[in-house]
Amino acid sequence: xxxxxxxxxxxxxxxxxxxxxxxxxxxxxxxxxxxxxxxxxxxxxxxxxxxxxxxxxxxxxxxxxxxxxxxxxxxxxxxxxxxxxxxxxxxxxxxxxxxxxxxxxxxxxxxxxxxxxxxxxxxxxxxxxxxxxxxxxxxxxxxxxxxxxxxxxxxxxxxxxxxxxxxxxxxxxxxxxxxxxxxxxxxxxxxxxxxxxxxxxxxxxxxxxxxxxxxxxxxxxxxxxxxxxxxxxxxxxxxxxxx
Amino acid sequence: xxxxxxxxxxxxxxxxxxxxxxxxxxxxxxxxxxxxxxxxxxxxxxxxxxxxxxxxxxxxxxxxxxxxxxxxxxxxxxxxxxxxxxxxxxxxxxxxxxxxxxxxxxxxxxxxxxxxxxxxxxxxxxxxxxxxxxxxxxxxxxxxxxxxxxxxxxxxxxxxxxxxxxxxxxxxxxxxxxxxxxxxxxxxxxxxxxxxxxxxxxxxxxxxxxxxxxxxxxxxxxxxxxxxxxxxxxxxxxxxxxxxxxxxxxxxxxxxxxxxxxxxxxxxxxxxxxxxxxxxxxxxxxxxxx
Numbered sequence: 225x226x227x228x229x230x231x232x233x234x235x236x237x238x239x240x241x242x243x244x245x246x247x248x249x250x251x252x253x254x255x256x257x258x259x260x261x262x263x264x265x266x267x268x269x270x271x272x273x274x275x276x277x278x279x280x281x282x283x284x285x286x287x288x289x290x291x292x293x294x295x296x297x298x299x300x301x302x303x304x305x306x307x308x309x310x311x312x313x314x315x316x317x318x319x320x321x322x323x324x325x326x327x328x329x330x331x332x333x334x335x336x337x338x339x340x341x342x343x344x345x346x347x348x349x350x351x352x353x354x355x356x357x358x359x360x361x362x363x364x365x366x367x368x369x370x371x372x373x374x375x376x377x378x379x380x381x382x383x384x385x386x387x388x389x390x391x392x393x394x395x396x397x398x399x400x401x402x403x404x405x406x407x408x409x410x411x412x413x414x415x416x417x418x419x420x421x422x423x424x425x426x427x428x429x430x431x432x433x434x435x436x437x438x439x440x441x442x443x444x445x446x447x448x449x450x451x452x453x454x455x456x457x458x459x460x461x462x463x464x465x466x467x
Numbered sequence: 468x469x470x471x472x473x474x475x476x477x478x479x480x481x482x483x484x485x486x487x488x489x490x491x492x493x494x495x496x497x498x499x500x501x502x503x504x505x506x507x508x509x510x511x512x513x514x515x516x517x518x519x520x521x522x523x524x525x526x527x528x529x530x531x532x533x534x535x536x537x538x539x540x541x542x543x544x545x546x547x548x549x550x551x552x553x554x555x556x557x558x559x560x561x562x563x564x565x566x567x568x569x570x571x572x573x574x575x576x577x578x579x580x581x582x583x584x585x586x587x588x589x590x591x592x593x594x595x596x597x598x599x600x601x602x603x604x605x606x607x608x609x610x611x612x613x614x615x616x617x618x619x620x621x622x623x624x625x626x627x628x629x630x631x632x633x634x635x636x637x638x639x640x641x642x643x644x645x646x647x648x649x650x651x652x653x654x655x656x657x658x659x660x661x662x663x664x665x666x667x668x669x670x671x672x673x674x675x676x677x678x679x680x681x682x683x684x685x686x687x688x689x690x691x692x693x694x695x696x697x698x699x700x701x702x703x704x705x706x707x708x709x710x711x712x713x714x715x716x717x718x719x720x721x722x723x724x725x726x727x728x729x730x731x732x733x734x735x736x737x738x739x740x741x742x743x744x745x746x747x748x749x750x751x752x753x754x755x756x757x
Contacts, residue, residue, distance in 0.1 A: 301651040310652070317646055322642055330635075
């Protein structure tokens with residue numbers, strides 16, 4: 225059954241500051257879509273709008289979950305997560321004084337994820353053997369790369385259909401960025417997820433993205449239908465890569 | 468010369484006292500340690516529990532502990548109501564730091580004065596078959612009025628520990644003060660979680676208050692003696708850990724009991740707080756701080 229996300233004509237901001245201007249984008253079933261842009265262009269704001277953390281001033285955001293289409297605007301964050309949309313937030317937002325396992329178990333708070341908690345925990349540990357080794361360790365005492373794995377694992381524990389990932393590469397060493405991006409691809413295939421990933425590391429994101437959008441000053445500046453189109457676009461080279 | 472018999476009995480009495488201290492401190496470990504709510508009115512709710520036991524015991528001769536058990540869900544609802552008031556008046560506007568403290572301070576005084584108006588300043592007590600007798604094992608002397616509260620207190624804390632570590636809401640309670648916003652991302656409403664946790668912290672006062680009036684006669688201002696003590700136990704135990712809190716309660720109980728036995732009761736609080744300072748100097752996170 226299909227899972228997809230459609231954002232249309234969204235305007236949003238903080239107080240009198242407008243951040244997003246007339247943003248439209250879509251993520252099709254089982255697609256990985258990259259939202260590309262440098263700092264301060266509105267990627268995180270877009271993610272917040274989808275998750276109900278910020279209410280757009282206009283526009284529509286709808287999600288199709290297991291074939292059922294739903295309007296997301298006006299719903300609380302908890303309701304949206306309950307529907308089956310999970311966000312791996314920027315800065316990871318783990319519970320630093322709880323253990324790795326406690327963080328993962330909390331991920332399954334969503335009512336429909338509670339039944340499958342044992343199976344999901346197993347597949348989490350299988351995907352991230354490192355987390356299993358460290359399951360009794362406090363989350364805050366782990367390295368940045370391990371914390372990012374835990375943040376991904378915690379989101380997966382809610383058994384989502386649509387996964388939003390905000391800047392998975394932030395604060396990680398280049399080798400870890402590459403590993404994290406590879407893991408996202410693996411997870412997406414393993415769990416049949418529909419993925420929207422905001423990222424400023426263009427080259428890494430484009431490696432696993434089916435399509436991508438480039439966001440500049442809160443507007444979609446370019447839509448690339450595949451990695452080649454993104455790589456070879458003049459706008460991307462000028463605005464984004466600074467070439 | 469310190470008598471060995473006296474010392475052993477002082478330690479045993481201290482452990483039993485510590486079990487009771489754990490019951491009065493468990494609520495603060497939840498509200499102050501886990502939720503960051505400095506509920507200094509906690510002793511007022513404990514006294515409310517004492518007086519509830521007194522009312523039903525003196526009027527209908529109902530067993531005080533049974534009254535405590537029956538009052539627990541009612542206290543839970545009172546806790547939820549108090550948290551909602553606190554949330555809408557202060558926490559929602561981010562004014563909890565000073566004004567919230569004043570709110571609980573005021574609540575403490577209003578409760579104390581109300582109790583004086585209704586019951587007067589006389590000492591009140593309850594009657595139950597286990598208040599007089601003691602068990603004797605060789606040189607040990609176990610008064611039932613101390614032993615029974617200690618045992619039930621430890622059982623209550625054990626049950627709460629299981630609830631916090633095994634249930635989804637329990638785990639969310641452990642997480643809520645670390646990052647309430649992140650709880651929303653796992654489909655939990657942080658305000659609802661705090662409300663339940665605060666309800667539980669007040670619910671424990673029903674039994675803790677019952678234990679208090681079983682152990683000693685109660686008058687309205689007696690709650691003040693416990694403000695410092697329960698916060699000290701919570702901090703000494705490491706803020707969020709029940710096993711740490713129980714250990715701290717036992718240590719303070721034993722320290723107070725030994726001091727009271729050998730040097731006189733007036734030194735007991737000084738020794739307990741001196742002990743707290745010494746432990747925090749060596750282990751700033753408390754006995755079991757994470």
